[in-house]
Amino acid sequence: MxxxxxxxxxxxxxxxxxxxxxxxxxxxxxxxxxxxxxxxxxxxxxxxxxxxxxxxxxxxxxxxxxxxxxxxxxxxxxxxxxxxxxxxxxxxxxxxxxxxxxxxxxxxxxxxxxxDFKALFHHYISLAKGNINLMETGKKFTYKTAFYCIRGLLSADLATRQIIPELLIDDLFKQFDNDNDVLKIAKETLDRKKSQKEKEEVIESDKQKILNAIKEFTSQLAPKEPNSSNKRQKLESVLTDYSFNLKMKFYV
Missing domain, CATH: 3.30.460 (Beta Polymerase; domain 2)
Structure with missing residues (x-):
């Protein structure tokens, strides 16, 4: 690469x-x-x-x-x-x-x-809702869509607790002490996604079960939105200093 x-x-x-x-x-x-x-x-x-x-x-x-x-x-x-x-x-x-x-x-x-954990929360919730819409309307109900939706919800849940979601899925799963319904479905759909092609549709008998669990979990997260971290000024200082030093290195 x-x-x-x-x-x-x-x-x-x-x-x-x-x-x-x-x-x-x-x-x-x-x-x-x-x-x-x-x-x-x-x-x-x-x-x-x-x-x-x-x-x-x-x-x-x-x-x-x-x-x-x-x-x-x-x-x-x-x-x-x-x-x-x-x-x-x-x-x-x-x-x-x-x-x-x-x-x-x-x-x-x-x-x-x-x-800012508030920004993380909104991103992952928005990602999940977009995929929920695809599944509800029947436009795309693949194992990939279901899994991406659940990954977003799990990440949003961690953001409400001021925890940075792990990127590797196995490590993300380990951030949860108990297997809730959504986490169980995530593990099941992950196995199917890994073994099938990207556009593999969820079998008809599982669609409603998956959709119900996802929507219920989403509704539970809504009231848990975290407060802003209020660290924007510090972050801006970090980015400004690094950008200045980097451009000095390459341009001067």
Whole structure:
């Protein structure tokens, strides 16, 4: 994968910084036909950075099972400042293909320490509700849809308790002391997802049981929304200092 990334940046001006595996492979739930979802961020070239014209802030490549998305560092840090849970997963990823960032471990820990659990909660609840709608309307009731929905609910539950959800699914399961109905279904659907193709439909006799358990769990979480951590100012300081030092390293 490192070679794929190196080849991609041979023909463009941007400077690659950090790339990881996202999605099902990162979570340990890949199906036999899962794509490689490579995500990360780059720095504009010195020429682009000092140009008066605005340059693109995202690079997207889809080539077979290679799905690549890269954000300009300013866009990436702007999302981190808003405690965007998607990019928060990226910086916590354990499958790292490319990392040219200085003092990464300390920076990563500073971001994690100052992240907002309220933002995490809303992201995962919203993710779950979107998948519930797909299942209720019959548009998509696959094992993948059901599992992604439940993973979101379990992560939201942990956010209500100010606990950062683990990315690897086996580790996420271990964060719960007892097997509730949703957790039991998660384990069952995970086994089916891993062994079947991505678009495998849930068998008809199980659909209502799964949907009822998911909706009940969602309703229980709604009143537990956590308060904001109020650490935005500290997080902004961390991101500002790191961005300044990084740009000094590459541009001066």
């Amino acid at each position: 490192r070679q794929e990334i190196d080849n991609l940046f041979k023909d463009i001006d941007e400077i690659p910084l950090f790339y990881i595996e996202s999605g099902s492979r990162l979570w340990g739930i890949a199906s036999p036909d899962s794509d490689y979802d490579v995500r990360g961020f780059h720095l504009q070239s010195k020429k682009q950075y000092f140009d008066f014209k605005k340059h693109r802030d995202i690079i997207e490549v889809m080539d077979g099972d290679f799905d690549f998305v890269s954000y300009d560092i300013d866009k990436m840090f702007g999302l981190l400042l808003k405690s965007n849970p998607t990019v928060f997963e990226w910086i916590r990823a354990n499958i790292i293909y490319f990392n040219e960032l200085p003092d990464w471990t300390n920076f990563r820990q500073d971001v994690i320490t100052n992240f």
